[in-house]
Amino acid sequence: MIEITDLHKSFGPKVVLNGVNLSIAKGESMVIIGGSGTGKSVLIKCIIGLVKPDSGLIMVNGKDATKGDRDEFLEQFGMLFQGGALFDSLSVWQNVAFRLLRGPHKRSKEEAREIAIEKLRRVGLRPDVADLFPAELSGGMQKRVGLARAIAANPAIIFFDEPTTGLDPIMSGVINELVREIVVEMGATAMTITHDMSSVRAIADKVAMIHNGVVQWTGPIGEMDNSGDPYLDQFINARAEGPIEAVR
Amino acid sequence: MFILSWFFGFLAAVGRSFTALLAAIGRISFFMATAVSHVFRPPLYPRELGQQLLQIGYFSLPVVGLTAIFTGGALALQIYSGGSRFNAESVVPSIVAIGMVRELGPVLGGLMVAGRVSSSIAAEMGTMRVTEQIDALTTLSTNPIKYLVVPRLLAATLAMPVLVFIGDTLGILGGYLVGTQRLGFNAAAYLKNTWDFLEAEDIVSSLTKAAVFGFIVALMGCYHGYNSGRGAQGVGRATINAVVSASVLILAANYMLTEVFFSS
Structure with a gap:
C-alpha cells in the first residue's frame, strides 16, 4: 500500500533522511520509533506532501505520490497532529466535519454535523462538546477531537503524529486503545510516530526504527524485544549507554 | 593591509x-x-471573505474614524495659524479637504490599518503555522493560500476604500468643526469652499491609494505570518516584520501613486 524507496531529505547541511526504505501493507499498523530529530515527522510529511523529498520514490496504492491529482491523493488520508492542530476559529463539530463541509464530496450542514457528532461519540466525547471551541477543551479532549477529525471522512490511510505526547498515562492509555480500535474497525492502514513504548505495544503490528536517516530495524511487534539489534535494544529499554549517543 | x-x-x-x-x-x-x-x-470561500470584511473593515472603523477626525481638526488649526502669517486664513476649508482626501486620509488610514490588521493577520497565521494548523488544512484537501490568504487579500482591498472614504469625510468634518466652532468660519461658506475645491480626481486617487494600501497590508500580514519561524519568538518577529514592511511599503506606494496621479 505504501512503498518508500531510497528516500532522501536534507535541510541545508543537515541530512535528515539518508535513504529510507520502508513498506507498509494494506490494513497494517506500522509504528515508527526513533530519537528526537531523527526524521520521523519529516518522513510522514514527505509521504503526505507537506515536505518535498530531495530524491527517492513514494508509492501509495501503486501510484507515485508526487504525481497526479493532489486532492484525490489527499482524500485517502487522515492525520492526527501532535498538538491536535484544531482550528481555533471553528467550533468542535466544524473542526471534525471540516472536510465534509467543503470539496467535491460536500454534505449538507445538518448531515455533516450529524456525522461529526457520531465521530465524537466514537472517540468518547459527548454531543454537547460539539458546540464548544478548541480553547475550551483539555489536552486529552483536543486529541480526541483531532482523532475524530482524522477519521471523519473514513480515510484509507491514517497518520498519527505522537498521539499521546503531553497526556497523562491514563489518558495515553485511552488514546492508544482508541487508535487501535479505530484502525482495526475501519480496516485502515496506519502509520504512527511515537516515543511512547506503551503506545508502540498497544498500536503496532509492525515497528520500524529510524536512526541516522535510515531504517535501522523493522519487523513485527512480537520480534521487537528479541531483535538482537543493539540500537533498538537501547531505545526500547531506555538505556543511556549503547551505540546511540545520549547527547545529540 | x-x-x-x-x-x-x-x-x-x-x-x-x-x-x-x-x-x-x-x-x-x-x-x-x-x-x-x-x-x-474556484473554489472561493465566501463565508471566510465575509468574516474578514467584518474583521478588517468594520472593526477598523473606530481607529480610522478617530484618527481622521482629530487629524482634520489639527490640520485646520495649523493651516489657519500658518495662513494668518500672510492673510490666507480663508484657504483652511480647501486645504483641509485636499490634504485629507489626497494624502492624510489614505496614508494615515493605511498606517493605522497596517498597525491593527497586518499585525493581527501575521500573529494569527504565524500561530497557525507554529501549531501545524496550516499543515492540517493541506491534509484536509484545502489549499491554505486559497482558504487563508485570498479572503484576507480580497477583504482588505475591498474594505480599505470604504474605510478611507469614511475617514476622508470624517477628517473634513473635523476641520469643519474646528473651523466653525473654534476659528469663527461661517458654516455655509466653509462647506461651499470645501465642495468647490474638491475634484473627482482627488477622490479617485484617494480610493485607488486605499485599495493599494489595503492589498499591501493584507499581503505583508499573510506573507510574514505564513512563513513565520518557530515558537513564540518566530510569531513575534513575523508580527513586527509585517507591520514595519507594510508601513514602509505604504509610504513608498503613496509616493509612486502621487507621481502617477498628480505629477502633471
Whole structure:
C-alpha cells in the first residue's frame, strides 16, 4: 500500500533522511520509533506532501505520490497532529466535519454535523462538546477531537503524529486503545510516530526504527524485544549507554 | 593591509544584504503571484471573505474614524495659524479637504490599518503555522493560500476604500468643526469652499491609494505570518516584520501613486 524507496531529505547541511526504505501493507499498523530529530515527522510529511523529498520514490496504492491529482491523493488520508492542530476559529463539530463541509464530496450542514457528532461519540466525547471551541477543551479532549477529525471522512490511510505526547498515562492509555480500535474497525492502514513504548505495544503490528536517516530495524511487534539489534535494544529499554549517543 | 581587508569585508556585507533583499523581493513576489492567481480560480470561500470584511473593515472603523477626525481638526488649526502669517486664513476649508482626501486620509488610514490588521493577520497565521494548523488544512484537501490568504487579500482591498472614504469625510468634518466652532468660519461658506475645491480626481486617487494600501497590508500580514519561524519568538518577529514592511511599503506606494496621479 505504501512503498518508500531510497528516500532522501536534507535541510541545508543537515541530512535528515539518508535513504529510507520502508513498506507498509494494506490494513497494517506500522509504528515508527526513533530519537528526537531523527526524521520521523519529516518522513510522514514527505509521504503526505507537506515536505518535498530531495530524491527517492513514494508509492501509495501503486501510484507515485508526487504525481497526479493532489486532492484525490489527499482524500485517502487522515492525520492526527501532535498538538491536535484544531482550528481555533471553528467550533468542535466544524473542526471534525471540516472536510465534509467543503470539496467535491460536500454534505449538507445538518448531515455533516450529524456525522461529526457520531465521530465524537466514537472517540468518547459527548454531543454537547460539539458546540464548544478548541480553547475550551483539555489536552486529552483536543486529541480526541483531532482523532475524530482524522477519521471523519473514513480515510484509507491514517497518520498519527505522537498521539499521546503531553497526556497523562491514563489518558495515553485511552488514546492508544482508541487508535487501535479505530484502525482495526475501519480496516485502515496506519502509520504512527511515537516515543511512547506503551503506545508502540498497544498500536503496532509492525515497528520500524529510524536512526541516522535510515531504517535501522523493522519487523513485527512480537520480534521487537528479541531483535538482537543493539540500537533498538537501547531505545526500547531506555538505556543511556549503547551505540546511540545520549547527547545529540 | 588592514584597511583593504576591512574594505572587502564591508563590500561582502553590503553584497550579502543586497542579495538577501533581492531574495526577499523574489519570495514576496512569488507569494503575491500565487495568491492573486488563486483569486480567479474556484473554489472561493465566501463565508471566510465575509468574516474578514467584518474583521478588517468594520472593526477598523473606530481607529480610522478617530484618527481622521482629530487629524482634520489639527490640520485646520495649523493651516489657519500658518495662513494668518500672510492673510490666507480663508484657504483652511480647501486645504483641509485636499490634504485629507489626497494624502492624510489614505496614508494615515493605511498606517493605522497596517498597525491593527497586518499585525493581527501575521500573529494569527504565524500561530497557525507554529501549531501545524496550516499543515492540517493541506491534509484536509484545502489549499491554505486559497482558504487563508485570498479572503484576507480580497477583504482588505475591498474594505480599505470604504474605510478611507469614511475617514476622508470624517477628517473634513473635523476641520469643519474646528473651523466653525473654534476659528469663527461661517458654516455655509466653509462647506461651499470645501465642495468647490474638491475634484473627482482627488477622490479617485484617494480610493485607488486605499485599495493599494489595503492589498499591501493584507499581503505583508499573510506573507510574514505564513512563513513565520518557530515558537513564540518566530510569531513575534513575523508580527513586527509585517507591520514595519507594510508601513514602509505604504509610504513608498503613496509616493509612486502621487507621481502617477498628480505629477502633471
